[in-house]
Amino acid sequence: MNIETNLSLVGEQIAQLERQYQRNAGSVRLLAVSKTKPLEAIRAAYQAGQRLFGENYVQEAVEKHSALTDLVGIEWHFIGPIQSNKSRVIAQTMDWVHTIDREKIARRLSEQRPDDMPKLNVCIQVNISGEESKSGISLESLPEMVSLVKSLPNLQLRGLMAIPAPQEDEAKQMAVYRPLSQAYLELASSDSMIDTLSIGMSGDLSAAIASGSTMVRVGTAIFGARDYI
Ligand SMILES: *Cc1c(COP(=O)(O)O)cnc(C)c1O
Numbered sequence: 712m713n714i715e716t717n718l719s720l721v722g723e724q725i726a727q728l729e730r731q732y733q734r735n736a737g738s739v740r741l742l743a744v745s746k747t748k749p750l751e752a753i754r755a756a757y758q759a760g761q762r763l764f765g766e767n768y769v770q771e772a773v774e775k776h777s778a779l780t781d782l783v784g785i786e787w788h789f790i791g792p793i794q795s796n797k798s799r800v801i802a803q804t805m806d807w808v809h810t811i812d813r814e815k816i817a818r819r820l821s822e823q824r825p826d827d828m829p830k831l832n833v834c835i836q837v838n839i840s841g842e843e844s845k846s847g848i849s850l851e852s853l854p855e856m857v858s859l860v861k862s863l864p865n866l867q868l869r870g871l872m873a874i875p876a877p878q879e880d881e882a883k884q885m886a887v888y889r890p891l892s893q894a895y896l897e898l899a900s901s902d903s904m905i906d907t908l909s910i911g912m913s914g915d916l917s918a919a920i921a922s923g924s925t926m927v928r929v930g931t932a933i934f935g936a937r938d939y940i
Contacts, residue, residue, distance in 0.1 A: 714756050714759065714933060714934065715755065715756075715759040717933045717934070717935075718743070718759050718760070718761055718933055719759075721929055721932050721933055724916065725739050725916070725927065728917055728920040728921070731920075731921075734923075738925060739911075739920055739924055739925055739926070739927060740763060740927075741761070741763065741926075741927060741929060742763045742764070742765045742790075742909070742926055742927065742928045742929070743756050743761050743763060743765065743929065743930075743933050744764075744765040744767075744790065744928050744929060744930030745765065745775070745930070746765070746771065746930065747937045747938065748930075748934045748937075750775060750779065752934050753775065753779060754779070754782070756933065756934075757779075757782050757785060761933075762784055762785055762786055763786045763788060764785065764786065764787060764788065765788040765809075765928050765930075766788070766789060766790070766791070767789070767792075768791055769789075769791070769793070769794075769800060769801060772787065772789055772791075772801075772804070772805065773801075773804055775787075776804045776805070777804075786806045787804065787806050787807070788805070788806065788807040788808075788809060789801055789805045789807065789809065789810065790809045790872075790909075790928060791810060792810060792846060793808070793810060793816050793820075795816060795819055798816055798819040798820050798823055799819075799823045802820045802824045802825070802831060802865075803823070803825060805831065807831070807832040807833065807834070807869070808831060808832075808833045808834070809834040809836065809872040810834075810846065810872065811833045811835050811836060811856070811860065812835065812836040812838075812846055812848050814856070814859055817833070817856075820833070820863075820865075820866060824865035824866070829867075830865050830866060830867040831865060831866050831867065832867050832869045833860060833866050833867065833869060834868075834870045834871055834872040834907055835848065835853065835857065835860065835868070835870075835871055835872070836848070836873065836874075837849075837853065837871055837872070837873050837891055839875050839887055839891050840875050840887065844875075844876060846874065850894055853871075853894060853898075857898065867904060868905060869904065869906060869907040870895060870898070870905050870907030870909065870925070871891060871894065871895050871898070871907075871908055871909070872907075872908075872910070873888075873891055873909075875887045875888070875910075878915075881915075881917055881918045881921075884918030884919075885918045885922055888910060888918060888919065888922035888923075889922065891908075891910070892908065892922045892923040895923065896923070906925060907925050907926055908923055908924050908925050908926070909924070909926045909928065910922065910924045910926075910927070911924045911926075911927035911928065911929075912927070912928055912929060912930070913929050913930065913932040916929070
C-alpha cells in the first residue's frame with residue numbers, strides 16, 4: 712500500500728473528472744479520510760502534500776489531533792455523528808465539522824468554541840436518501856437550519872454535505888444528487904462564504920464531481936480497505 716502513489720492517482724482522477732465535466736481545474740478539493748488508520752499513514756500522506764484530513768470517531772479524531780500538532784498547516788475535518796456530550800472536544804480541536812444536523816449540536820459547538828480560535832467551519836448535513844438514512848435534515852427544513860447556523864457567532868457556514876445510500880449506477884447517483892446541488896447553488900449565490908459542497912466518496916467520485924462537488928471525501932482509495940467501518 713503506497714499512500715503517495717494512491718494520492719497522486721486520486722489527484723489525477725479528480726483532475727480528469729474536472730475536465731470531463733467542465734469544472735474549473737482545482738475546484739474540487741480532496742479530504743483524505745483517515746479513520747481507523749494509524750498516525751504513520753497520516754504522516755505519509757502529509758509528506759506527500761496532503762493537508763485536509765477527515766475523521767469520524769470523536770475519540771480517535773481528538774487523539775490524532777493532539778499527536779500530530781507538529782504537522783504545520785494540517786486541517787482537521789470531523790465527518791461523523793456527534794453526540795452532545797462529545798461536542799466540547801470537537802469545538803476545541805477541529806477546523807471543520809461536516810455533520811451539522813441538529814439545532815442543539817450547532818448551538819453547543821458555537822458556545823464551546825474557544826474565543827482564541829477562528830470560527831468553526833461547518834456544513835449542514837442533508838438527508839437525500841429518505842428513510843434509508845438516519846442522519847441529515849430534509850431539504851425542506853434547510854432554510855430554517857441555515858438561518859440558525861448563520862445566527863451563531865462562533866460558527867461559519869461553508870456549505871452542505873451528504874452521504875447518499877449506495878446506488879448501482881452513475882445515472883442514479885446523479886439523480887439523487889440533483890436536488891442537493893440545486894439547493895447548494897441557491898445558497899452559494901446569496902452568500903460568498905458558502906463555497907463547499909461536500910459529496911463524493913471512493914465509490915461515486917464521478918457522479919459527485921459531475922454534480923458540483925467541491926470537496927470529495929476519500930478513504931479507501933488512499934489508505935486501503937479498513938478492517939472495520
Ligand atoms: C468513511 C467515510 C468516507 C470515505 O469512504 P471511502 O469509501 O473509504 O472513500 C467518506 N465520508 C464519510 C462520512 C465517511 O464516514
